[in-house]
Amino acid sequence: MVIPATLRRFYLLVGVGLAGLLAAGVIAAQTMPPLTSQWSGGAIPSTGGITVSIFPIVTGQPFTAENNSRSVRERNGRRIVYESHSIVARDSAGRIATRTAESPHVFLPDGGGSVFVPAGGSVGDPIAMATMRWNEGGPPQLDKVVTKNRIPRDTPLLTEPQPLNACERESGRTRNYPNGQTQQIEELGERTIQNILTRGCRVTTVIPAGSMHNGQPLTITDDWWSSLHFRATLLHIHHDPSGTDEIEQLDNIVLGEPDLSLFQPPPGYTVRDMDAEKEKQQRSQITVEPGEAEMLAGPWEANNPFAGESSPIGILLKILASRRVPSHEGKVAGDGPEKIMSLDVRVYQRVAGEDKGGWFSTNHGGNASWDGHRLRIEFNGNDPGAFIQGKLGLDVAFNQGDLTWTGSYTRDGVTKPILLARPGASLKAASNPFLGGWLENARPGSSRCVHIAQGSDGTLVSWRNTRMGPIINSSEGTTTAFFQENDGDALGVRITGHTATLQEGIYWSGIAGQPPRKFTGKLSPDESQIVGTWDPISQAPGSQDQPANSEAATFTRMAGQSCWSQCPN
Numbered sequence: 001m002v003i004p005a006t007l008r009r010f011y012l013l014v015g016v017g018l019a020g021l022l023a024a025g026v027i028a029a030q031t032m033p034p035l036t037s038q039w040s041g042g043a044i045p046s047t048g049g050i051t052v053s054i055f056p057i058v059t060g061q062p063f064t065a066e067n068n069s070r071s072v073r074e075r076n077g078r079r080i081v082y083e084s085h086s087i088v089a090r091d092s093a094g095r096i097a098t099r100t101a102e103s104p105h106v107f108l109p110d111g112g113g114s115v116f117v118p119a120g121g122s123v124g125d126p127i128a129m130a131t132m133r134w135n136e137g138g139p140p141q142l143d144k145v146v147t148k149n150r151i152p153r154d155t156p157l158l159t160e161p162q163p164l165n166a167c168e169r170e171s172g173r174t175r176n177y178p179n180g181q182t183q184q185i186e187e188l189g190e191r192t193i194q195n196i197l198t199r200g201c202r203v204t205t206v207i208p209a210g211s212m213h214n215g216q217p218l219t220i221t222d223d224w225w226s227s228l229h230f231r232a233t234l235l236h237i238h239h240d241p242s243g244t245d246e247i248e249q250l251d252n253i254v255l256g257e258p259d260l261s262l263f264q265p266p267p268g269y270t271v272r273d274m275d276a277e278k279e280k281q282q283r284s285q286i287t288v289e290p291g292e293a294e295m296l297a298g299p300w301e302a303n304n305p306f307a308g309e310s311s312p313i314g315i316l317l318k319i320l321a322s323r324r325v326p327s328h329e330g331k332v333a334g335d336g337p338e339k340i341m342s343l344d345v346r347v348y349q350r351v352a353g354e355d356k357g358g359w360f361s362t363n364h365g366g367n368a369s370w371d372g373h374r375l376r377i378e379f380n381g382n383d384p385g386a387f388i389q390g391k392l393g394l395d396v397a398f399n400q401g402d403l404t405w406t407g408s409y410t411r412d413g414v415t416k417p418i419l420l421a422r423p424g425a426s427l428k429a430a431s432n433p434f435l436g437g438w439l440e441n442a443r444p445g446s447s448r449c450v451h452i453a454q455g456s457d458g459t460l461v462s463w464r465n466t467r468m469g470p471i472i473n474s475s476e477g478t479t480t481a482f483f484q485e486n487d488g489d490a491l492g493v494r495i496t497g498h499t500a501t502l503q504e505g506i507y508w509s510g511i512a513g514q515p516p517r518k519f520t521g522k523l524s525p526d527e528s529q530i531v532g533t534w535d536p537i538s539q540a541p542g543s544q545d546q547p548a549n550s551e552a553a554t555f556t557r558m559a560g561q562s563c564w565s566q567c568p569n
Contacts, residue, residue, distance in 0.1 A: 045103035074243035089258035167201035297488030449563035
């Protein structure tokens with residue numbers, strides 16, 4: 001992330017504001033050292049810090065500050081530290097900007113992979129009633145993209161502005177709850193923090209023994225130091241004797257107009273109006289027959305029609321679809337058409353078992369279009385890093401009768417006919433007992449299946465379809481069931497003897513605590529099931545802990561290629 005020159009010192013200064021409070025004994029009970037804008041060794045990156053709201057609109061109170069937080073948790077004798085560091089600014093018009101530098105990549109202590117917080121920024125504009133967000137160096141689909149969203153005019157934050165703390169809402173009150181828990185709200189008086197007058201508010205929560213699996217009574221305190229004139233909280237301290245201490249603060253506050261570049265995306269970024277895209281998408285959603293989305297999703301391949309290029313070429317269709325059907329007494333009671341909400345296409349060519357490709361979207365503009373039957377792609381690979389060099393054109397139509405795509409393939413002005421089919425469709429008999437469709441063991445509200453196929457060059461390919469639902473909705477006397485499908489997620493696949501390994505995230509991986517996973521399972525003696533576990537891919541070097549979030553899974557061979565015709569509703 002590029003930080004404006006006038007703000008670079010924010011990432012070098014020590015948080016003197018909290019240090020002064022420590023010296024005054026305000027939080028002498030806390031054992032945490034003063035915060036700084038620099039990451040502590042081994043601290044797990046997280047998102048947090050003081051929330052500076054754009055509503056109610058605060059004008060004429062501009063500032064720039066560091067926004068730092070640290071949470072220390074004691075779990076099973078292990079001390080785990082979470083931190084967040086960013087810049088927050090407000091201009092005289094009331095706009096709020098945040099900027100975050102990329103955090104260190106830190107392995108989780110339980111072996112659950114590594115996490116980090118990407119560089120990025122956001123702007124909340126209460127005058128234009130819009131927000132903008134962007135990442136720098138995130139997943140490919142978000143690279144150099146600013147997402148813009150409108151703020152609804154009826155947002156509760158606008159019609160009912162939130163108080164800064166509990167005292168502003170109900171000072172002096174004691175709350176009583178059915179489980180015996182109580183909360184006492186009291187004022188702490190005034191204190192000047194970084195030349196800004198603040199008022200303190202403490203909420204003391206008393207939890208009786210046994211009400212929350214606690215052997216002893218717990219007294220939890222939350223202290224907020226807020227400026228009513230400045231309309232911001234400068235310091236929040238949380239103490240839980242069961243093992244959690246947290247501190248959030250605005251530090252190194254500089255009053256005055258912030259650097260204007262904080263409110264602007266980096267140069268070269270494309271702004272995507274998400275509301276306009278959603279409206280356009282809703283107008284252009286294509287209705288298909290039930291089951292057609294999963295029929296279309298996944299890879300389709302052909303031998304390259306150009307002389308001298310014998311490697312397979314293909315398209316991978318990734319589809320998001322939804323369906324509403326009648327229901328009765330909580331069960332599906334009929335059928336209904338599907339709506340394809342988005343269709344992304346990966347065009348690739350494979351050499352020696354490895355493919356190079358690029359993504360095209362039919363929803364966000366660009367060089368791809370699909371009308372429910374015909375798919376067109378145009379691409380000019382002038383970039384040296386492009387997956388294919390020169391001009392490429394693909395114009396194919398889907399033939400549901402024989403499950404093929406036929407049409408033309410153009411390279412550098414030369415056009416030849418092409419026929420794309422499922423990998424392995426020409427094989428007369430399954431040469432590998434793992435080939436085919438596999439339905440994962442059912443789970444509440446979700447169904448998944450995996451397809452494993454073999455291309456004409458012998459390369460194994462795999463993709464997964466996922467369906468969520470049914471979700472039963474009742475309104476205006478009508479009861480419907482809602483399904484959502486995410487079909488065509490590519491998986492890496494490796495087969496050794498009677499063991500299969502499937503890997504998620506082969507084209508992009510998760511961020512901020514969402515590592516991809518892999519499945520390892522063995523084929524049953526009768527070749528009807530694959531039994532194994534899903535485990536996170538990354539583990540801390542030398543970790544002796546069992547992988548976190550391991551999930552047992554059993555895949556059962558499907559009678560045909562349709563996942564959802566074999567799933568219980």
